[in-house]
Amino acid sequence: MLDTRNRTTRWMGGAAALAVAVSLTAAGSAGANDPEVGRDPAGIWAASLEGVHGVAPDVTVRQLARASVAGSGIRVRFGNPFGDAPVRIRDAWVGRNLAPGGARLIPGSNRPLTFRGSRTVAIAPGTVELSDPVPISVEAQQDLAVSVYAPGSPVNDHTFPPFAFDPPASYIGTGGNTAADPSDAAFPSVPVIPGNTSSTATGYHPGQTWWMDLVVAERPAARGTLVTLGDSITDGYQAIGPPGQRWTDVLTDRLNALPPGQRLAIANAGISGNTVSVQPNPYDPTGQCCGPPAPVRLDRDVLSVPGLRTVLLLEATNDLGGGDNAPPAPAAQVIDAMQTIIARLHARHVRVISATVLPMCNPADSTKEAARLAVNQWIRTSGTPDAVLDFDAVLRNPANPTEMTPDLRADCYHPNAAGDTLIGQSIPLQLLTR
Structure with missing residues (x-):
């Protein structure tokens, strides 16, 4: 991994599979007569x-x-x-x-x-x-x-x-x-x-893991799939300490407590070091550490997932933070990328929930902090995503809103396991399941 200090509603409709993927067809399988198992395939891991x-x-x-x-x-x-x-x-x-x-x-x-x-x-x-x-x-x-x-x-x-x-x-x-x-x-x-x-x-x-990027259940105990698109915070990096779960795993536990007709599977499309905008990766000049930028990998990692209903987008820390291989991105670049991603998802009738960017320990009067605040203001007020999750408000330190609450962070960019737990518990399930 790279520098650990700096890493980090429209409705449903089926996602089109990649042209190179094998088409999904119904097939006999164990549990086919189970009334609690869904009728349509869904991605259950990624x-x-x-x-x-x-x-x-x-x-x-x-x-x-x-x-x-x-x-x-x-x-x-x-x-x-x-x-x-x-x-x-x-x-x-x-x-x-x-x-x-x-x-x-x-x-x-x-x-x-x-x-x-x-x-x-x-x-x-x-x-x-x-x-x-x-x-x-x-x-x-x-x-x-x-x-x-x-x-x-x-x-x-x-x-x-x-x-x-x-x-x-x-x-x-x-x-x-x-x-x-x-x-x-x-x-x-x-x-x-x-x-x-x-x-x-x-x-x-x-x-x-090698080569394997998706597991599909022909008959899932869920009505579809939520894809979490993000960077290291979604990937789970630095979710250390008790209880030892990523926020996506905390959310999975909560969703599994619901009846199958309301439940969503989760496919985690987080990549540590990833960017939300199309730009050189801030940490890796080879481009092989951190995945292609989110708009470039959107078809493969998101739109090709069977059963896709909703995307939860949490990215921009790496764009706004910058690194040795790319300067910090301006707010306009990040917002434009988010608009592009949301428009492409809406064109496929996929619902989009955007999360605000977490504090990054940048000085209050810095260009980086001004850009982060501008991006979060756009997420909260633009009306472009179908719903907003204010993760910034959940984790920021009331005494210093440019940083996460000390007990909830592993470093300036990443929550610890307690922070991840709070994020996962803060998400209103009705935003995902209605």
């Missing part, structure tokens, strides 16, 4: 791909995705948005962990993934592939383990450092194709390799 880092060695990677809601008929999407050669998946399986965060699987739960009936698939540069549905079910907040063998393929990844044994995460195996093995013999839990940088070393990698 971890947006951010860059390409090296080539996969001759190993299997077992990746963990924690379902936001229960569902059955599981499909997994793999992407190669940044590679200059195909990702060649030779074998892929999906199963359920015996224990949360672990690599050992429940006996009999591991099933092979197919792609239009084939056990192998080549994902061309710039495209994605969605697996056929697998007749297994998953409970809310239960892990799915996706094991992939694709040696020699460009590693398109997602990286950030969460808590140990709290997905997303991966176990990189000791060698060869061990995707079908339900044991953890080939997937050692030590050493623990920090997820803030890409690595191909054998061991446990909290926060790192």
